[in-house]
Amino acid sequence: MVTRLSDRFAEELAALRRVATLVARAAPPEEVFAAVAEEAGRLLGAHHSWMTRYDPDGAAKLVATWSSTGAAVPAGTRLRPGGRNVYTLVFETGRPVRIDGSTDATGLVVDPACEVAYGAAVGVPVSVDGRLWGVMVVASPQGEPLPVDSEAWLAGFTELVATAIASSRARVELRWFAEEQAALRRVATLVARAAPPEEVFAAVAEEAGRLLGAHHSWMTRYDPDGAAKLVATWSSTGAAVPAGTRLRPGGRNVYTLVFETGRPARIDGSTGTSGPDCEVASELGVRAAVGVPVSAAGRLWGAVVVSSTQGEPLPEGTEARLAGFTELAATAIANAEAQAELAASRARLMATADATRRRIERDLHDGAQQHLVSLALQLRAVQRAAPSGAGELVRQLDGLATALIEVLEELREIAHGLHPAKLAERGLRNALKALARRSAVPVRLDVRVEGRLAEPVETTAYYVVAEALTNAAKHAHATVAEVRVAVGEGVLHVRVRDDGSGGADVTRGSGLTGLKDRAEALGGRLALHSPPGEGTTVQVQLPVEQARPTAVGAADPGAAHCPQAVPR
C-alpha cells in the first residue's frame, strides 16, 4: 500500500511536471486544457474527464475532453445551466464537489449534454485572478468509485490551468497593447508630418478597423443639421461605401446618436438601427456598431464608427480604444485648420503688400512723374522767355531741366521695381520677355501659359524669375540662364536654371526666403537646388486656382470656420 501510494505520488508528480512544462513554454491554453484532461483522467483512473468554461449564467462550454474509451464528447459542446450535477454545483458553490452514484439518484448524475450516467464524479473549480473561470471534472462508471483524495490531486492541475490562462491572457493583452500602440504610432506619424487630413482620416479608419477586428469602419464629418459625410471608409472585405457619401440626419443609428449626445454611442443587433440611411448599414450587413465623437476647437466635428456584421456586440472597451484614434484625428483637423488660417493670413498679408506696392507705383506714375514732367516743361518755358543776353541763366535752367529728366528716369526704375506695370497690363509672358531682355545674363525663355492667371500667381512667378535672374548675374556669375514656365494639371511650374557657381541657400536671408514664403502662402512650393560649382536651379509650383484674395478689412467671415484644407 505504501509502495502503491509512493508510485502514485511519483506518477502524479510526473504528470504535473509534463503539464507544468507546457505552461512554462507558453503553449496555447487549449493544448494545456487537453493535456490536463488526459493526465488527470489517467491518473485518477477515470473513464471521462473534461474541462469547462462558465458563461455568466452558469452555462458551461467544454473546452477539453478525454475518455479512456476514446468516445469523448466533442470539445465546444455547450452544457445548459441548472440541475443537480457537478458543473452546476461548482458554479453555485465555487468549491470542489463530489457526487456519489451510490448515495444519489442515478438520474441526477446524468450529464444533460451526453446522457451518460456515472457512478461518481468530482469537480474542482478553476479560478483565474480570483474569479471563477471554469471547472475540471473527472467521472467514473457505477461501481468504480473515485479515489478519496481526487479533489486534492485535481487541485494541483487546476492551479496549473489557472496559471496558463492568466499568463496567456497577459500575453494577449500585451500583444493587443503593442498592436494598438503601433497603429496609433502610424497615425501619429502622419499627423506629425502634417499629412493632408484626408490621408490621416483614411489611416484612422483603416487602423481602427483592423485593430478592433471590425468589418467596416469609417470617419464622418457632420453638417450643422446632423447629416454626416463620409470622409474616409475602410472595409475588411473591400466592399466599403465610397468616401464622399452623405448620410441624412435622423433615425436610430450610431452617427445620429453621437451627433445628438456628443458622446460615444453603441448599437447592438440590426433591430436597433433605423433612419433614412440605415439601408447603407443594412447593405453592408452591419449588426453592431460603436461610434466615438471627434471634436475640434471645442466643437463636435465628426465621428469615427466601427461596425461588425456579426450578431455579437462589439467588445467592451471598444469606445476607449477608438478614443485614441479620434484624438489623433482631432489633432490633424486642428493642425489643418491652423495651417489653413495661417496660409490665409499669409495670403492676405501678401495681397495687402502687393496692393500697397501697386498703389505706390501708380502714385509715382500718375503723380510724381507727371509733376516732374510738367516742371521740366515750365523750366523750358522760362528758358525760352529769358531775355537775350542771359546766356548763363539759360545754361543753368537747361542743366536743371536735364537733371529733372534724370530724376524721372530714376523714378521710373523705382516704380518698375515696385510693381511692373507691364505684368498687370500684358500678363506673365510679355512681362517675362521684358524681364529677360533686361537681364544681365542672356536668357533662354520658354513660356507656355495661355491667357491670364490669378494676379498673386503671376506676381509671384514674376518675382521668382526676377530674383533668380538677378542672383544668376550678381552672385553666381552665370553665362546663361534658362527660364521655363508652363501650366500643367492646375499647377504653374516655374524653373530657372543657370550655369553659375551654385552654392545658394534659401535659408540664408536671400531674396529667395521671401519668395518661398510667397509661394507657400499661395499653397505652392519653392525648391532650390544649388550644389557648389554646378549651377543653380530654382523651381516653384503654384496652384493656378486661387481663392480670391480678400481685401483688408473685408475678410470673409466664413473663412476661419471653413478652411480650405479640410474637406467639407
Next chain:
Amino acid sequence: MGRSIIVNMAESCARVVVAEDDVLLREGLASLLGEAGFDIVGRYGTHTELMAHVLQLNPDLVIVDIRMPPTHTTEGLDAARTIRQELPDTAILVLSGHVQVEQATELLRGGQRMGYLLKDRVSDVDDFLSTLDRIIKGASVVDPALVQELLDARRVEDPLQPLSPREREVLALMAEGLSNAGIARRLWLAEGTIEKHVRSILTKLGIAEAAENHRRVLAVLTFLGNN
C-alpha cells in the same frame, strides 16, 4: 535754334487735341504747342471726354496719355484705336510713363502717322516739336529708349551678331521710325550709303523689305521684340 523750329511750326498751323489727366502737364503742353504755332482745338482730362469730342473736331493731331481715368491702365491705346478707325488721316501720338514693345507694335499696326514716346520727351522741346512735325507728315515714331532696350538685350543666340557697328546704328534709327533720308541726315552720310546699309541689314536679319516706312518700323520692332 529752338526759336527757329517754333517759327516753322507756326506756319503749319496744325489743329491739335491734347488729352492728359494731369492738369499741370496738360496746360504746359498746350501752352508749349500754342507758342509753337499749333492750334489747340481741345484739351481733355479723361478718355470719356476725349472720345465725346474728338471725332467731331477731326483734328490733324491727337496727343494722348496712355494712362487716364477711369482705370488708369491703357485708355490711350483704346482711344488711338478708335480714332484711327474713324479718322484715318489724323496723326496720333501716345505718351507713356514707361515703354513696352507690345504697345508700340500694336499702335504701329494701325498704320502710318503714329507716335509712341516716353512722356519725358516733351521737355526736350526742339526734338519733341520736330517729332510732331514728322508724325503729322506721315512718319511713324518709336521712342529711342524702347529701341535701345531692344538692341541692348543680351541674347543666347544673338541674331544681331552679323551686323557691323554702323549697321546697328542704322537699325536703331530705322526702328525709331526715320526714313533713309532722315537717317542719312542724322549720321552725316549719303542717302545712297544708307540704302545699301538698310538692304544689308534686312538681308542679314531676314526681314522683308517694305515699301512704306511705318511697315518697315513695324517689321524691325517685331523682329527685335520676338528675338
